[in-house]
Amino acid sequence: MGVQLTEPIRIGIVGAGNRGRNHAARYDSIPGAEVVAVADVDEAKARALAEQCGAESYPDHESMLDAADLDAANVCVHTTLHADIAVDALEAGAHVFCEKPMAGSYADAHRMSEAADRTGQRLAVQNQLLYTAETRAAKALADAGELGRIYHGIAARSPGFAFGGDGDPEEVPLGARRRGTPYVDGYGSPPFVREETAGGGVVLDLGSYTVGQLLYLMGSPDGDPPAVERVRGETFQTVPERFDAEGGTGESSEYARRIEESGYDVEDVSAAFVTFEDGSVLSVRASWSRYMEDESSAVVGTEGGVRLDSFEYFSTVADVEMRASADLEEYLFRKQFLDGERGRAAYESGIWADPLYHWVESLRGRADPLPTDDLALESMVVTDGIYRSAELGREVTREEVVEGADGNSGAE
Known part of the structure; x- marks a missing residue:
């Protein structure tokens, strides 16, 4: 598996718009995850979401990466901004979960992949x-x-x-x-x-x-x-x-x-x-x-x-x-319950299909991640x-x- 972080997984969200708010709410229901920082150039939005999460707010991702003690960064901004933020976070020592699409171009996506390989940090890209x-x-x-x-x-x-x-x-x-x-x-x-x-x-x-x-x-x-x-x-x-x-x-x-x-x-x-x-x-x-x-x-x-x-x-x-x-429902039920207590809990709570759940589980060392990057x-x-x-x-x-x-x- 390669990665096994100590709980809770400390997460910083970059982007306090619709996607950022959605991800923050979902992390709240995922065992082992804690949103500790929110960054957005719209400081009012960053403060509002941070208050909801009990986290610190920052005016940009650079200041968040400098000041916050993060295990992972969650990139939820416009597509053409993904690469620069993801690369900065990887180079700062954070694992990165990025909203889809990976980037606005193959060249930018390649930069992200190369940064993950170079730093040894884990990069995941959302695809539900x-x-x-x-x-x-x-x-x-x-x-x-x-x-x-x-x-x-x-x-x-x-x-x-x-x-x-x-x-x-x-x-x-x-x-x-x-x-x-x-x-x-x-x-x-x-x-x-x-x-x-x-x-x-x-x-x-x-x-x-x-x-x-x-x-x-x-x-x-x-x-x-x-x-x-x-x-x-x-x-x-x-x-x-x-x-x-x-x-x-x-x-x-x-x-x-x-x-x-x-x-x-x-x-x-x-x-x-x-x-x-x-x-x-x-x-x-x-x-x-x-x-x-x-x-x-x-x-x-x-x-x-x-x-x-x-x-x-x-x-x-x-x-x-x-x-x-x-009978996909029966198939899913068996697969989840055969996965032990965590699989049953994920099935019963409805988070079994959430990419963020699988991302956190991989960082906890409890699951092999799919090669989403x-x-x-x-x-x-x-x-x-x-x-x-x-x-x-x-x-x-x-x-x-x-x-x-x-x-x-x-x-x-």
Whole structure:
């Protein structure tokens, strides 16, 4: 396991906005975790959240890292700020948990990964789809050889969760949406739809979930992802066309106002095709708003396949074509209760699917962590590849995506 910290795990949260407040509430229900510091350039927000947590507040992450006695830092700021803060925290001797997506570019994500390797600190990146019952069951089938040689994955839509920090997680599908654009459709804030702060649109926002999940399912039993060889992708901005400000009335005019007010300049639909070095391929569909029924993520091999939403297992038995459902609740119950007292407690409290719970458990030395940093870094090869391919109008190679990342200074 490598890391076994003395309890409580002392955590500093960087970013006191919606994500930071959400993470703080969730840590409150996780055994062995204690939020002791909160940093935000909006000092009023930092003070307010710190008071709720019984923690100290700081005006920026640098002063927090200098003054607070931390075991770990939790990065909950805009995507394009992730890398600098994460690298500073790692170099200050803190383990780091970073919100998804890992960074605004592969180059920045590579800097984070290199800093973790150099310092020996643990870096984790949020991807809740890695811990769902559907993913756990699909991975068990794949690792047991029941799917044979996996040659095709589909990253589209999978069952996930929204964690409120005050009880059982709420089931929420993640991936290709029929409708649900940040800020425009009433949730989230304008920075979600501005490239300057978000790094991109739906490719990074939702694609980082499903691409990371499929890399995990298509990878080795240890979770190491297959290596990307080349990517062909396209991106589309369709939402502003739905609600043209000229002539809009009623609700349409309000949507148009929010689009203009937010500075909306990112993609909201994307389609891509990825080829890996082992010959397997991945189809990617990501959308905030698209006139099409929902598509399920899936993984397919030479001896079987799994659809994730809703979960089904396909195979051939005695020359009979099988299409089987699964009792995932019973499967999850057994897995959690066979994990002893901590597994039962996690099941009963509803935190079993929370990435923050697994992060803290790994720091306590009670669980082997999934390689979320490696999965997120390889996901960035895919997402950067989609943007580069769309820009150039052709397929791009891995080398074209990662070129210049080694020794990158962080300047965009």
